[in-house]
Amino acid sequence: MGRRAGSADLPLHGGRVPAWLGQRMTKLGAVITEAIVLEYGRDEFLRRLSHPFWFQSFGAVMGMDWHSSGITTSVIGALKRGLAxxxxxxxLHVCGGRGRHSRKTPAELMAVADRTGIDGTGLAQASRLVAKVDSAAVQDGFDLYLHGFIVADDGRWVVVQQGMNGERRQARRYHWSSEGLENFIDAPHAAIDGRNQGEIVNLADRRAASSRDRQLQLLADIGPGGIVRELDRLDPRRAPDQAMLPHLVMPDHHDVRPENVVMRRLHGALAAAADRGPEDFAELLLVPGVGARTVRALAMVAEVVHGTPCRFSDPARFSLAHGGKDRHPYPVPTRVYDHTIAVMKSAVVKAKLGQGEELAALKRLDEQARRLEASATGPSLPDLIAEEMAYSQSYGGRSVFGWEPAQNYEPDADTLGSEGKSAHVPARVPL
Structure with missing residues (x-):
């Protein structure tokens, strides 16, 4: 059995992930998964997926729009392709997806069961029940359109599904975990990600047990028509407050703002990259084209691999590793992205062969970032973004609008000094 783990509210965005980014997300998502499984085991990776804050950070570090509904679709899609x-x-097996793919989930689970020997019928039943709870038992105004079911060979699973409210232009993501789930209708969620929009009907709350029992009794005693007549006679009653689960709310604005980032954590990562990079990645830094900018990105990837849940309260911070496809906070630096994938792949391959030095170096990078948070200082967020924009072309900057031209950066009022000159002169960080 399982439980609901949390939820998220996200601006509803359309569009598609371009192939050049989707291919990179597939590779990076797969290698991060491998690193987590190697370091912490398969069950821990499933726990990470069931946490809405980590899931959002995972998508942001892969170059997706840091705050939008598209992260859910793109991460599930990337994992389905990369882990197959x-x-x-x-x-690990990823089933389901968006739209028509979600309806194929039971058949895909049965196919996994045929290969592994797990209970496919039970998993297919769980898939249907999870979808029914979030579409019928929890009536919050969001219609499900995506259902991703990630299952392990031992039968443990996580479900990530998403609904939309077209009028409000919002999406809500629901996270479920089989770990600790005793039944599907008594407080089953591990988390729901979304913005508080008032009172809702939640028959999956354990405090609604008497209500569920009474509904069944009414149905047996007076039938559907009698229930409708009784409802017409009643005045609205105030619903009890709903139990709170880990709940992520993403803002509507596209740009990454200082209030979206815990700067001490960001400065700790930058300082760790400067401090541990030359020592732990000396061989890497001798590779032509690989330098400090790649180590910066690796510091944030290392946190996605090693960080604890409390570390992911600001998913926007992770977009500073590889930017975003919509140019927020800046275009995806494809050359840096490719170096990150290569370094992670090398570390994972060597670790499988018993040579864990590179993977251990990534862990030390994350540990150093945490140690330096209390004392590290650094540039402001606008200055960091200005630096990246100024040299976006040399980093292989690319977005849905195309390749970045040379010197495309125009400083805004926040980065100009009193005489109208840039208060921060960007210094290119080597790749």
Whole structure:
């Protein structure tokens, strides 16, 4: 059985992930998964997926729009593509998806069961029940359109599904975990991600048990028509407050603002990259084209691999690793992204062969970032973004609008000094 783990409210965005980014997300998502499974085990990776804050940070570090509904679709899609060839090795299988793909989930679970020997019928039933709870038992105004079911060879699973409210232009993501779930209708959620929009009907709350029982009794005693007549006679009653789960709310604005980032954590990561990078990645830094900018990105990827749940309260921070496809906070630095994938892949491959030095170096990078948070200082967020924009072309900057031209940066009022000159002169950080 399982439980609901949390939820998220996100601006509803349309569009598609361009192929050049989707391919990179597939590779980086797969290698991060491998690193987590190697370091902490398969169950821990499933726990990470069930946490809405980590899931959002995971998508942001892969270059998706840091705050939008598209992260859910793109992350599930990237994992489905990236983990498919590794399913035999990792024992992880991603089923379902968006729209028509969500309706194929039970059949895909049965196919996994045929290969692994787990209870496919039970998993298919769980898939249907989870979808029914979030579409019928929890009546919050969001219609489900995405259902991703991630299952392990031992039958443990996580569900990430998303609904939309077209009038409000918002999406809500629901996270479920089989770990600790005793039944599907008594406080089953691990988390729901969304903005408080007033009172809702939640028959999956354990405090609604008597209401569920009474509904069944009414249905047996007076039938559907009698229930309708009784409802007409009643005045509205105030619903009890709903139990709170981990709940992520993303803002509507596209740009990454200082209030969206915990700067001490960001400065700690930058300082760790400067401090540990030359020591732990000396061989890496001798590779032509690889330098300090790649180590900066690796520091944030390392936190996604090693960080604890409390570290992901500001998912926007992770967009500073590889930017965003919509140019927020800046275009995706494709050359940096490719170096990150190469370094992570090398570390994972060597760790499988018993040579764990590179993977250990990434862990030390994350540990150093945490140690330096209390004392590290650094540039402001606008200055960091200005630096990246100024040299976006040399980093292979690309977005849905195309490749970035040279010197495309125009400082805004926040980065100008009193004489109208840039208060921060960007210094290019080597790749």
């Amino acid at each position: 060839p590794l399913s035999g090795e990792l024992g």
